[in-house]
Every structure is written in C-alpha cells, then in structure tokens.
Amino acid sequence: MEARQLRKKIRQGVFDGTTSGASGENVQANIVILPKSYAFDFLLYAMRNQKAVPIIEVIEDGKVESIYAEGSDIRTDVPKYNIYKEGVLTETVADIRDYWQSDFVTFLIGCSFTFEQAILEADIEVKHIKQGRNVAMYKTDIATTSAGIFSGELVVSMRPFEKPLVDRVSDITAQFPNMHGRPVHYGDPSAIGITDIMHPEYGEAIDIGEDEVPVFWACGVTPQNAALNAKPEIMITHAPGHMFVTDMYNEDFKTT
Amino acid sequence: MEARQLRKKIRQGVFDGTTSGASGENVQANIVILPKSYAFDFLLYAMRNQKAVPIIEVIEDGKVESIYAEGSDIRTDVPKYNIYKEGVLTETVADIRDYWQSDFVTFLIGCSFTFEQAILEADIEVKHIKQGRNVAMYKTDIATTSAGIFSGELVVSMRPFEKPLVDRVSDITAQFPNMHGRPVHYGDPSAIGITDIMHPEYGEAIDIGEDEVPVFWACGVTPQNAALNAKPEIMITHAPGHMFVTDMYNEDFKTT
Incomplete structure (x- = not known):
C-alpha cells in the first residue's frame, strides 16, 4: 500500500494494527510529543543518545504536518497512541485531537523497520x-x-x-x-x-x-522508558509497533 | 602552549587576543550562551544548519565546566565575550561572571581553526x-x-x-x-x-x-547573525576569533 493511502486508512480508523510490514519500503517513525517546556531537554537527550534516539524531524509547536508526509496530520495518522501523564501510561487511543495542546512539539525518530x-x-x-x-x-x-x-x-x-x-x-x-x-x-x-x-x-x-x-x-x-523516569506532565507517543508512516524511502537513509 | 595553561592565562587576563594559532593542536570552539527558554529553538536551529552550527557540546543550565576542558569555567575562560541585548551588541568584556544567570545554557560549536x-x-x-x-x-x-x-x-x-x-x-x-x-x-x-x-x-x-x-x-x-534577527533578551557569544580552547585534539575530529 502507498504511504499516503495507508495514512488515510489509519486516519479513518480502518487500519489500526501494527505497521510492521505495511508500506514496507517507506520510512516509519517512532513518535514523541511533548509540551515545548520539555522540548530542549528531550532534544538534547536525543542528541546524546543518537543510536537509540535518532531524530529524523522535529515538528515545531503550532504545526501538525510532517515535511516528510504530504497532507499528514500527526494528531490522527498514527494507528495507536500512548498517553503518559506524570510518567504513567493512562490511555491508548487512536486519535489525539482531544488531547492536543498548542505548545506541543513532535519528534519523529528513526525506526528499525527500515x-x-x-x-x-x-x-x-x-x-x-x-x-x-x-x-x-x-x-x-x-x-x-x-x-x-x-x-x-x-x-x-x-x-x-x-x-x-x-x-x-x-x-x-x-x-x-x-x-x-x-x-x-x-x-x-x-x-x-x-x-x-x-x-x-x-x-x-x-x-x-x-x-x-x-x-x-x-x-x-x-525515550518512553526515559519518560517513565522524567514524569513530564503529559507526553504522547506511538504505541510500540504502531508507527507513523512517511513518504520517504528506506533507501534514502542508506549510507554506502 | 598547553590548552589548560592557555585557559589559565585567559582567566587571569594575561592573554586577551585572538586564539588563532595559539594552542593550535587543540579544538577551539565558538560559544553561544542563552537563557534556557531560548535553548530549544537554538538547538533545533543548530541541528537544521549543521554545516554552519555543528554542536560539539551543550553545557546545561547550572553548570559552567566543559567536559572537554578539565577545570574550565565558561564564564572566565574565553578571551573576549560579546553581550547582545535584544539583538544589539551592547558590550565586549573579558569576564561574564557579573552577567551570569542560573538558567544560562552554553553551546560549544565547531570552529574552522581545526x-x-x-x-x-x-x-x-x-x-x-x-x-x-x-x-x-x-x-x-x-x-x-x-x-x-x-x-x-x-x-x-x-x-x-x-x-x-x-x-x-x-x-x-x-x-x-x-x-x-x-x-x-x-x-x-x-x-x-x-x-x-x-x-x-x-x-x-x-x-x-x-x-x-x-x-x-x-x-x-x-548564530550571532541569527541572534540579530531573533533579538533574545540576552545572548552572550565569544568575540569573533576569540575562542574557547578545549583539551581535545583536532585529530580526534578527523574522519578517514
């Protein structure tokens, strides 16, 4: 399935399973969403632990579309989201529009599916x-x-x-x-x-x-494990295995 | 001169010139100091413009010693600092202890002296x-x-x-x-x-x-040019050519 089509199905609630093997040629990303007040600490944590937390893109506060996924909306295009409050997993949901805050920053992180x-x-x-x-x-x-x-x-x-x-x-x-x-x-x-x-x-x-x-x-x-320790007021991630599918190709991330 | 010795002379006010050619084998760094409230924007700016703003180290708020310069104090060990207020260069000083804020984050940035x-x-x-x-x-x-x-x-x-x-x-x-x-x-x-x-x-x-x-x-x-546009409340940098000298060697940054 084409990445764009897959995101559409996810948005419509037709597809809600693991994205492993789905749209296999496209880069899939781990997602971490945090209020901007935590964003510096998190970006620095990512930089210092690049092997585990390789940042592909940062979607700044006020934006919901990834530059690597045309027409995407990060609030609806992940099959399952985990909501952590004070470091505790409180809910797993298919849509986070009701939880969205204007100060949310989204981090797209490389994934082993590639x-x-x-x-x-x-x-x-x-x-x-x-x-x-x-x-x-x-x-x-x-x-x-x-x-x-x-x-x-x-x-x-x-x-x-x-x-x-x-x-x-x-x-x-x-x-x-x-x-x-x-x-x-x-x-x-x-x-x-x-x-x-x-x-x-x-x-x-x-x-x-x-x-x-x-x-x-x-x-x-x-980073989800780090969040259990950090206990930010709120942090939203993808549910493990349920990734954000971009339009980029795995091949583009290959070094020769 | 050994890097540690050079930093000592700088701290004592004995050396206040350009560090070009001084302690030539050691990595020298551009310095940007900002209140933590601007740190996320700046770190993201650096990541997005790595060729111009390659981050070597981030010294978090509450700290003044670089892990790459034993016994260093970032408030005294740069020969000349530029103080920018609201994007305007207001002063050039040899010591910033009087300006130091507990929420200051310091960015060490790679330098062409290497x-x-x-x-x-x-x-x-x-x-x-x-x-x-x-x-x-x-x-x-x-x-x-x-x-x-x-x-x-x-x-x-x-x-x-x-x-x-x-x-x-x-x-x-x-x-x-x-x-x-x-x-x-x-x-x-x-x-x-x-x-x-x-x-x-x-x-x-x-x-x-x-x-x-x-x-x-x-x-x-x-980044000093970017600060002229961004006009942060306060931003402190090295004066161009007057760098922070670390204990690291240029050779360590060479890729083969």
Missing part, C-alpha cells in the same frame, strides 16, 4: 515478521546519557538469527546509522541485564531456536 | 595566519533553515588560495565534517551575495592576489 526491510531484501527471514508478531523489546542495564529531566536505561529490540548469519545481518543494519545501525549486542541476554528473554517489557515474546542467537539493537522505545 | 591547522600541516600557507590577522567573515544571501525565533543568512569565512591548491584545500577540510567541512563556494563573491570583498562584516579584510581565488566556508558566527 533495516528489517533491508534484511528481508537480502533474502534473510525476520522471525517475528514471518510469524506476524510485534518485535520483542527489553529494558537493559545499559545507562543512557542523561539530559535535563530525561535519563534511564537503553531499551533494545531483539531478533533471533542463525549464528552464521549474524555478521551479515549486522553489516546490513550498519548501513542505516540513523535507524539504530549496528547491533549493540548479540548472544547472552544477561550480559546486558536482561533476566528473562521470554518476558519482554514491550512487544511480544518470540522463541529462540537451538541454532539461533538473539541479536539486540538500540530501540526507539528508549 | 581545519586551518590541518591545512598548515599539509605545508600550505594560510594567509591571514601568516599576516597575524583575524579571518575575514561575510554575511551571504544564502538563507539558513529557520527554527523558532532563529533565522537569517549564512555567514562564511574566506581564505584566499592559489587556484591549483583549491581542490586539495577542499579535500583537507572535508575531512572535518563537524568543523564546517568542505567549502560552500569558491570564486566570484557576488554569486553568494557578497558585494564588497574588502569590507567583511566580521574579522579583518585580506587582499586577494591576482593568482588567488577566494574560498568560502560556513562559519560559526552564523
């Missing part, structure tokens, strides 16, 4: 996509660099691959430095503070075969 | 350094991308080189993408809106020999 597409195009299977599930995401014990009120541990996404494929998969994702790039770790989950691989903090669990190795990437859900 | 050192090391003369002058800087008609209250034209620095050397000089500076990188233009000044090459808006004029070509780079004075 490199997943590149893995698929190299004829390598991505297990959770094949199984039609959301990716598994974990809180690690790796500290991010704090900025203002934002701090906390790195969140990672995990995909299992057969051991002989790990290097190739790493090299493929390394071509997208603004979409989380190379894995931060592979192998033993406990080495990065993950105690139970079958119980991810976000997304869905996936079994790891005997011949497979879990591979971990920095994840754009990291 | 690539000048690399040019010198390639045994190519840099004319204004040889003549002991400040570099010539001009306002162009190239628009920067605005963010919040900040907007305006790109400011460039100019160095004349003999024509056969231009490509080599370009390639040398391109190795420092976070220190303004490759030139934005060379040749006819009027092509980028410079009407009188002998009257630069900032720094000192330099004559261009018959066999020489003027070469122009994006310049860290660009």
Whole structure:
C-alpha cells in the first residue's frame, strides 16, 4: 500500500494494527510529543543518545504536518497512541485531537523497520515478521546519557538469527546509522541485564531456536522508558509497533 | 602552549587576543550562551544548519565546566565575550561572571581553526595566519533553515588560495565534517551575495592576489547573525576569533 493511502486508512480508523510490514519500503517513525517546556531537554537527550534516539524531524509547536508526509496530520495518522501523564501510561487511543495542546512539539525518530526491510531484501527471514508478531523489546542495564529531566536505561529490540548469519545481518543494519545501525549486542541476554528473554517489557515474546542467537539493537522505545523516569506532565507517543508512516524511502537513509 | 595553561592565562587576563594559532593542536570552539527558554529553538536551529552550527557540546543550565576542558569555567575562560541585548551588541568584556544567570545554557560549536591547522600541516600557507590577522567573515544571501525565533543568512569565512591548491584545500577540510567541512563556494563573491570583498562584516579584510581565488566556508558566527534577527533578551557569544580552547585534539575530529 502507498504511504499516503495507508495514512488515510489509519486516519479513518480502518487500519489500526501494527505497521510492521505495511508500506514496507517507506520510512516509519517512532513518535514523541511533548509540551515545548520539555522540548530542549528531550532534544538534547536525543542528541546524546543518537543510536537509540535518532531524530529524523522535529515538528515545531503550532504545526501538525510532517515535511516528510504530504497532507499528514500527526494528531490522527498514527494507528495507536500512548498517553503518559506524570510518567504513567493512562490511555491508548487512536486519535489525539482531544488531547492536543498548542505548545506541543513532535519528534519523529528513526525506526528499525527500515533495516528489517533491508534484511528481508537480502533474502534473510525476520522471525517475528514471518510469524506476524510485534518485535520483542527489553529494558537493559545499559545507562543512557542523561539530559535535563530525561535519563534511564537503553531499551533494545531483539531478533533471533542463525549464528552464521549474524555478521551479515549486522553489516546490513550498519548501513542505516540513523535507524539504530549496528547491533549493540548479540548472544547472552544477561550480559546486558536482561533476566528473562521470554518476558519482554514491550512487544511480544518470540522463541529462540537451538541454532539461533538473539541479536539486540538500540530501540526507539528508549525515550518512553526515559519518560517513565522524567514524569513530564503529559507526553504522547506511538504505541510500540504502531508507527507513523512517511513518504520517504528506506533507501534514502542508506549510507554506502 | 598547553590548552589548560592557555585557559589559565585567559582567566587571569594575561592573554586577551585572538586564539588563532595559539594552542593550535587543540579544538577551539565558538560559544553561544542563552537563557534556557531560548535553548530549544537554538538547538533545533543548530541541528537544521549543521554545516554552519555543528554542536560539539551543550553545557546545561547550572553548570559552567566543559567536559572537554578539565577545570574550565565558561564564564572566565574565553578571551573576549560579546553581550547582545535584544539583538544589539551592547558590550565586549573579558569576564561574564557579573552577567551570569542560573538558567544560562552554553553551546560549544565547531570552529574552522581545526581545519586551518590541518591545512598548515599539509605545508600550505594560510594567509591571514601568516599576516597575524583575524579571518575575514561575510554575511551571504544564502538563507539558513529557520527554527523558532532563529533565522537569517549564512555567514562564511574566506581564505584566499592559489587556484591549483583549491581542490586539495577542499579535500583537507572535508575531512572535518563537524568543523564546517568542505567549502560552500569558491570564486566570484557576488554569486553568494557578497558585494564588497574588502569590507567583511566580521574579522579583518585580506587582499586577494591576482593568482588567488577566494574560498568560502560556513562559519560559526552564523548564530550571532541569527541572534540579530531573533533579538533574545540576552545572548552572550565569544568575540569573533576569540575562542574557547578545549583539551581535545583536532585529530580526534578527523574522519578517514
């Protein structure tokens, strides 16, 4: 489906599922929306933790259209939004027009769906996509660099691959430095503070075969974890896996 | 002179000249200091105009020491500061402790002195350094991308080189993408809106020999020009050519 068409279906409430695999050639973005009073701290947090929080675009207060998605409205074009108040997830909704404030600033953040597409195009299977599930995401014990009120541990996404494929998969994702790039770790989950691989903090669990190795990437859900610590008055994000689909192509973010 | 020693002399008021050529191996930074209420707009302006405003470090409100300059105090360790009130240069001072506000945020911005050192090391003369002058800087008609209250034209620095050397000089500076990188233009000044090459808006004029070509780079004075338009209540910068000297080495910013 064309990105523009997909956004229209999302806006109409016809499409409300995960955008994984939908409009696969287009760049999909994590979303963080905050009042402007928190925007400096957040932008600085992103700059200091670029691997987890690569900023693609900032939609300034007073605006709702992304320059990378013609005719878009950030208040209606994400399938599911999480509303956090004082760091507590209070609601998951399909439309945030009733919550919108004139001082809201929107951050579009790079997403691993971009490199997943590149893995698929190299004829390598991505297990959770094949199984039609959301990716598994974990809180690690790796500290991010704090900025203002934002701090906390790195969140990672995990995909299992057969051991002989790990290097190739790493090299493929390394071509997208603004979409989380190379894995931060592979192998033993406990080495990065993950105690139970079958119980991810976000997304869905996936079994790891005997011949497979879990591979971990920095994840754009990291700022949602930071928000739990920062407890801003209000913060709105996409629901994990339910992204904002832009008109840009994944290929445009590939470095050679 | 060692960077730390130079900062000490500056703090004591013993050294108050241009830092061009002083502590040449160390990274020197342009400085912008703003109340936190303007910090988001400014950081976004920097992100959107990275070639002119490459951020090296942000010193958050409540702090005065750079992580890249041990024992430093940003209120005393720059040889000369410009104080702008409502966009008007009101004073040039050697110490800003009397002006300091607890909500001040400091931005360290990459500086062309880094690539000048690399040019010198390639045994190519840099004319204004040889003549002991400040570099010539001009306002162009190239628009920067605005963010919040900040907007305006790109400011460039100019160095004349003999024509056969231009490509080599370009390639040398391109190795420092976070220190303004490759030139934005060379040749006819009027092509980028410079009407009188002998009257630069900032720094000192330099004559261009018959066999020489003027070469122009994006310049860290660009935000000072943007401040003239934005008119923030107060903004403090280094005086052009009078930089903050860090402990970092130019080499560390070289990409291969």
